Amino acid sequence: MAKKTQVSFRINGSAVDVLVEPRELLIHTLREKLAVTGPHIGCDTSHCGACTVDLDGVSVKSCTMLTVQCEASEILTIEGFAKGGQLHPLQEGFAAEHGLQCGFCTPGMITRAYRMLQENPSPTEEEIRYWMSGNICRCTGYQNIVKAIQYAAAKMRGEEVQSSHPLMAEAGV
Amino acid sequence: MIPRPFDYHAPSSIAGAVALLGQYGDDAKLLAGGHSLLPMMKLRFAGPGHLIDLNKIPDLKGIALAGGELRIGAMTTENEIIFSKLIAEQVPLLVETARQISDPQVRYRGTIGGDIAHGDPGNDHPAVMLALGALFVLTGAGGQRTVPAAEFFLDTYATALEPGEVLTEIRIPVPAPGSGSCYAKLKRKTGDFATAAAAVVIRLDGAACAAASIALTNVGPTALLASDAAASLLGKRIDDAAIAEAARLAMAICQPAADLRGDEDYKIAMTGQMVERALRIALGRCRA
Numbered sequence A: 001m002a003k004k005t006q007v008s009f010r011i012n013g014s015a016v017d018v019l020v021e022p023r024e025l026l027i028h029t030l031r032e033k034l035a036v037t038g039p040h041i042g043c044d045t046s047h048c049g050a051c052t053v054d055l056d057g058v059s060v061k062s063c064t065m066l067t068v069q070c071e072a073s074e075i076l077t078i079e080g081f082a083k084g085g086q087l088h089p090l091q092e093g094f095a096a097e098h099g100l101q102c103g104f105c106t107p108g109m110i111t112r113a114y115r116m117l118q119e120n121p122s123p124t125e126e127e128i129r130y131w132m133s134g135n136i137c138r139c140t141g142y143q144n145i146v147k148a149i150q151y152a153a154a155k156m157r158g159e160e161v162q163s164s165h166p167l168m169a170e171a172g173v
Numbered sequence B: 001m002i003p004r005p006f007d008y009h010a011p012s013s014i015a016g017a018v019a020l021l022g023q024y025g026d027d028a029k030l031l032a033g034g035h036s037l038l039p040m041m042k043l044r045f046a047g048p049g050h051l052i053d054l055n056k057i058p059d060l061k062g063i064a065l066a067g068g069e070l071r072i073g074a075m076t077t078e079n080e081i082i083f084s085k086l087i088a089e090q091v092p093l094l095v096e097t098a099r100q101i102s103d104p105q106v107r108y109r110g111t112i113g114g115d116i117a118h119g120d121p122g123n124d125h126p127a128v129m130l131a132l133g134a135l136f137v138l139t140g141a142g143g144q145r146t147v148p149a150a151e152f153f154l155d156t157y158a159t160a161l162e163p164g165e166v167l168t169e170i171r172i173p174v175p176a177p178g179s180g181s182c183y184a185k186l187k188r189k190t191g192d193f194a195t196a197a198a199a200v201v202i203r204l205d206g207a208a209c210a211a212a213s214i215a216l217t218n219v220g221p222t223a224l225l226a227s228d229a230a231a232s233l234l235g236k237r238i239d240d241a242a243i244a245e246a247a248r249l250a251m252a253i254c255q256p257a258a259d260l261r262g263d264e265d266y267k268i269a270m271t272g273q274m275v276e277r278a279l280r281i282a283l284g285r286c287r288a
Helices: A027-032 A089-096 A106-119 A125-131 A143-156 A166-170 B016-028 B037-042 B080-083 B086-088 B092-099 B104-108 B112-117 B125-132 B228-233 B240-252 B262-286
Strands: A007-013 A014-020 A050-054 A058-061 A073-077 B007-009 B028-031 B050-053 B064-068 B067-075 B135-140 B145-147 B153-154 B166-173 B180-186 B196-205 B208-217
Touching: A014 A027, A050 A106, A050 B240, A058 A106, A058 B104, A089 A106, A089 A143, A106 A125, A106 A143, A106 B104, A125 A143, B016 B028, B016 B050, B016 B135, B016 B166, B028 B037, B064 B086, B064 B240, B067 B086, B080 B092, B080 B104, B080 B112, B086 B092, B092 B125, B092 B180, B092 B196, B112 B125, B112 B166, B125 B166, B125 B180, B125 B196, B125 B208, B180 B262, B208 B228, B208 B240, B208 B262, B228 B240
Parallel strands: A007 A073, B007 B050, B028 B050
Antiparallel strands: A007 A014, A050 A058, A050 A073, B064 B067, B067 B166, B135 B145, B135 B166, B180 B196, B196 B208
8 A cells, every 4th residue: 555645735715634545536535534525426437527626726526636636736615605604606596596406416516617607707608508518417407507607607797686486586586 | 436556756847757757667657637547547447556647847838839830738738728819829720629528627637648648549639630740749768759640649549659758748830821620529428539520621722722631530549640531632622522532531441449439330421421521611711
C-alpha cells in the first residue's frame, strides 16, 4: 500500500487537511472523510454528473479526480451555496420551478449551473441544454431544470422573478 | 471502484516529468486530464505503479501564434480551446471539434495532448490533426523531436512516442486564407465516442478544388487519413458527383469494429454520410 499523503485545500471557505492514499478519489474524501455528502455517487464512471463540484473555477466530476490532485485548491459544493439562512438564487429557482423530483442529481445540477452562469450570465435555452449536458436527471425530463436555471439567471442579473408554476405564483413564490 | 495503489508524482517542469518517466519506465503512466486513464485504473484495466501528473507544469499550457503555426501546449483543455478567440479566428475547425467532445465537465479536464497521445481511434483530435497536417513536439531525455500527425498514430493505443518521451506541444499550420473546414460527428448521445466522424479541410481556386484533406474517426485501428478520397477532389468542381465519389473512396478504407454503436456495414455507411456532410459544410465555408 502506498504511503498516505497530507493534502490541504479549502472547501466551502474552510481550510481542511486530509490524510489520503494517492488512489483515493475526491468524491470519497468529500463524503467519507469530510462528511460533505451533497455531491452524490451516481454512476462512478464520469457520465452522470451527480458528483460535480466546483474546483478552482471549473466544474469537475469528483469521481474522476484524485484527492492528491487538489493540493491548495478551492472547492465549492452545494453545502456552500446558502448564505445566512438565505437560499442561493439557483436553490430558490429549483424549488420555485420544480426543477427536481427525487433530488439525487440536484446538488450536481446546481453546482454545474453555478459555473455556467459565472461564464455566461444570460444563456439561451439552447446554451443551457448544451452546457448542462454533463448532468443527467432521470426524473424531470429537463424542462423544469432549464426553467429553474433561467429563473436563477434572471434573479442573479437583478431582474424580477416569478415561478412559472401557477400555484407557486399564486402563493407568491 | 477504486484503483490499485500507486505512488503519485506532480513534477513542476517538463524536465522533471521526463526524469520521472526515465526513472520508473514501464511502471509509470502520465496523467493528463485523467478522463481515459482514471476510469481504466478504476476498472483495473490499468494499474501503473507510478502516476506522473502533468497538471502542475505551466510550460505545457498556452495557445500562441508563431510563424504561421498555432502552437498549443499539450495540457490545454478542451474548454480552453472552445473559449479561445485566437483559435476561433485561426483554426475554427479545432473549436468545432472540441465542442463535440464528451460533456462540459470532461472538457474542463480533458486535454488536447491527452486525447492525441492516448492513441484511441475513438478520440476526436487525431483525425482532425491528420486533416490539418499538424506536427507534434515530443520531448525526451535527449531533447525534442517533431513528428507529423501522419506518422504518429501506429495502431490502437500505439503511437510514435518512445518510452521516456512526453507529447509537449501541438503545432498546427494555419490553413490558407479562404479555406473551409468541418468536423462532422455522428454520436448516439452526449458523451459518447463517434459512431463515425469525418474531418475535412478544403480550399478552392475559382470553382475548382485546389487543396483537400479528409480524415476519419473510429472506423479503423487508428484515425485514418483518406488520401485517395481527398485526391479525387483536386482540380474538380466539388459537385454532388465529386462528393459521392470522395465518400465512396473514404468508405473503401474503413475497417471498423462492430460494437454497440453498430455493425461494420452501418459504420461504413455512416462514414460516407459524415464525409458528404463535412464536405458540403466545408464548401459553404470556403471564401474565394
